[in-house]
Amino acid sequence: MKTESSLRERLVEVGVHLVMTEGAAAVGLREIARRAGVSHGAPRRYFPTHHSLLSAIARRGFADLEARFSAAMAGLTSPRDLLGVFAREYVAYALECRGMFELMFRHELLDSDRHGSDGPRLRESTLPLFERLVALVAECRSAASPPEEPAVTAAAFWSALHGLAQLWTWGSLRLVLDAHGAVPDGERLDRLVAEVLDAHLGPAVP
Amino acid sequence: MKTESSLRERLVEVGVHLVMTEGAAAVGLREIARRAGVSHGAPRRYFPTHHSLLSAIARRGFADLEARFSAAMAGLTSPRDLLGVFAREYVAYALECRGMFELMFRHELLDSDRHGSDGPRLRESTLPLFERLVALVAECRSAASPPEEPAVTAAAFWSALHGLAQLWTWGSLRLVLDAHGAVPDGERLDRLVAEVLDAHLGPAVP
DNA sequence: GCCCCGAGTAGACACTGTCTATCCGCAAGC
């Protein structure tokens, strides 16, 4: 791991840092080049367009997310526990790396249709992640009632997590739970995650 | 309703039309002014900044959504049916008016913190909508098991719908259900909506 | 009749992404 990494790598790293600190809207091609210490035309050699650079940054985000999952799931075996970790890690990532999470699902900014300069379509980055989810849901469900298409359940479960992360950062969920001030402030998000888990996977067994 | 409406109204209307047809990314201040037939500086009198115009457009979106709900819910009384209509209408709006739906929840583009030039904060536009949801969920739940904080259930339910709409338009849900080709193509979205309804509100009673 | 003021115009400024021509350094070839 030499400190003189290729410019390509450095651009992506600077971009990730910029998205994390300033938000997805502030990531201009020229700004990245500036912070990387090269001229504004330099990135063009590796990323023909702004979208392709953003796509590379988003791809890094999906990789980071998957790494988080792998780290957090290590040592656990119960499918229900694993799904709980998955859920908490998903919304935690969305909150901690809000800019990245935004960028990763902004299809109009990404080359989601075209193949990237390397690797598969960006949309397909989520496929292995989802496969893991389907397998866990199937395992979790087999103990209970009829199978019921685990892929459908997994898709709905993921949707709930995704919407929860999105609406929470958007702010209206907090606002609305304030109005019905039943749940104490620090526990609201945890309660929502637990609610999603229970709703889609059946109530937890102690 | 005079055809010579104020420029302010016309700008918003042109903006809505532009978002619907070209997507949220294509809505420039100058482009709106051009299509409204005025100079590029004219909007500034009514909307001091680009964000404030986008916020006005988004506000119109929330109003449209609420109008759709009111129209679709007319005549129904069963809370479960009403929630079903709510769910289907929500994702239908997201699919039909994809650009508007995108814009409405892009907080970095909107003056979601500052008060608009008229009316309340943009974030609070969703509050009456959510109140309706909480009431319906409470009514729906009272027939079944313990109350369990209807506001929390309603929030999770809304999250699932929101995430479903988002991930469906993003494309990975379709992709992943293709891989597990169990559900025929035309029914996938309906199945997912039904799954969300059942998961959060309990299975439907015929 | 004059003045003022609101509404809209038009130009400037800094900035963006993209395109193009240019230049530098370094290896290969003779």
Added chain:
DNA sequence: GCTTGCGGATAGACAGTGTCTACTCGGGGC
């Protein structure tokens, strides 16, 4: 040893953007 070629980076140009400011024009109040 000198030239050649070329990948990698530079810098300028161009059209377009949002914002700011000076200006103009027309109509109502005194």
